[in-house]
Amino acid sequence: MRRLLFLLCLLSSLCSLPANAHKPSDSYLTLTVEENQVEGQWDIALRDLDFAIGLDTNADGAITWGEVQARQKEIDAYALSRLQVSAGGQACPMRATEHLIDDHTDGAYAVLRFQASCAAIAGSVQVRYKLFFDIDPQHKGLLRLQYHGASITGIFSPEQADQTFSLQAPSRLRQFVDYLREGIWHIWIGYDHILFLLALLLPAVVVREAGRWQAVPAFRPAFWSVLRIVTAFTVAHSVTLTLATLGVISLPSRWVESTIAASVIIAALNNVYPLFRERRWVMAFLFGLIHGFGFASVLTDLGLPQDALVIALVGFNVGVETGQLAIVAGFLPLIYFLRGTWFYRRVLLMGGSILIAVLASVWFVERAFDIKLVTP
Template structure:
């Protein structure tokens, strides 16, 4: 029977392809497909089922409209869909499958009936299981269903770009294995650390804020002006450690509080405040606002940057059990990126600070920071339609080694030609 069924399926599908190939190009269109999207959690599997209305109408033998499926036909379609979805654990026990309230959504230009899906194991612990699914395909031989895992912390699947296709269900293949007990917390930890590295490494605003804090670190504030520090490089390095630690303390605190749901702030004001923090740090780099002000700015505005970091974690839809691991991993990624920036830039800044070139360099970079921050503030406050410097910012962030190398080359040239005594007036 199985061989005969497979042969019949192949024959029907081949006939369909033949008819489709002979049809006029104007009348040809892609076949609608169903989708099953799964989010693997510790005690349950969540997700959704996406059913194209045109294929669903053929399967149930009814005329279906976007309004009708949510009206009189609601109960019939819910019962029909629920009857054709089941899950079985590796021990043979059935898992509870429930559908939420359906809605109609346009996907790839086609109206779909979408049901939230929840699958719960009887013992409350999600392990590998087999998903059995034949909605539509039990009547429509040519229909395809794409099953995808879009979230599984232990396997490092946390966002859309990481989604993994499990396989394709059709008339001949109506079940597939879902690997829900693979991976480990270490994989999720490493992935979230990578997210932290990616978020800061690609965030021009976070990087520019850190750079504005580092520029005055080799100097001392005296009489409302910056002056070259008559100290050893070790003392200057200690100042840098203080700045980086203050920023880490600030953003770590609000990152933990916001990710835990203790505090919340809308994203737009947060992003605008981040741009403002760059402006403040840039002004401080030109003229000291207060002695050791870069440490105060770092910890104060670090609180704001932490809220922005938390918004990304909030978008991941984490389980409470994986939240601590995610916070640690994400924060580790942030700190590693900051340390890399310090390692790339600080030796050159320390060398430049001993030359007559540094005042002009410091003010020039700070002015660029002011211009960028002003543009960001206007855009994020919806006062302008876009950022005219976005292309430049993207290029700079995309070429960190070239930027660091250019500053290093300037430092070497200035150190050879423009070296000054240890104590010199600054701007």
């Protein structure tokens, strides 16, 4: 009964998922330490700033350079009041020096360049980051700190808003763990990736005979079916995640995000009108190639140097796989337990697949045509 209630809650929760399943909110902070001065560049999404302080003054849905310029002082005050750089326990006063606009894979960003003057920098730098945490607890600040040619990376979250970075010997283990954690988090809040995976897993505990779904007789065939699907998806997205992060291949963000939404629709409808039948691993591989570009968006926008990029890439990918395996390990035993019931075949498999397809269709229209159908 507990398992049944869990699956009911899972199914109902699909209705409450945000319609906007784009890349999560991130900002990109680069700090370059030179003697007793820190040169900073902070890329902040215009959509996030608009939500926080209001940039679209004429409410036409488009943020212009003129509207950004008109609120530049407010942007500086808002951002710099939520960032503190310290050395030796003393805060380093900051001032804005330049303002630009840049395009990232998920839209336009305000670029704030600033200087922080410290009394003395010896051994380490402390950073306190609190941007958007009060209005968006899922926001992350991605840091690259440069000192004498070496690069240190960090990820700020509400739980890790205050961090100290040693300038003597960057810890590769810490960087790996940071990005492993980010990979796990990315898959858990990547609703489109999760629903694609669940749509592929739902038929794993049944087989289609004479036009009807029948429960598999044992766990073994279901396990091997899931293993093929997960392996194909993992191999595919690992390849494109690597190629995209290393800059070998680059695709437009809108095209990638729209295709990911389309993949969820196809995977879900395949459970209603089977096209791939027992070859769902082929679908997992083909669409996994596109999902890899979606996974790479965070690392691509961060623009890490080559040495730190390898560590970030491996850690992030391992994190994605860890989060993915956790989903499979929790979901597969539950659907296996219910595989022979009418509730599973009609409500979870058929009803759940249709619900996933409808939700993904909203994402597809929003992404492909850049319109908002549902307000979060």
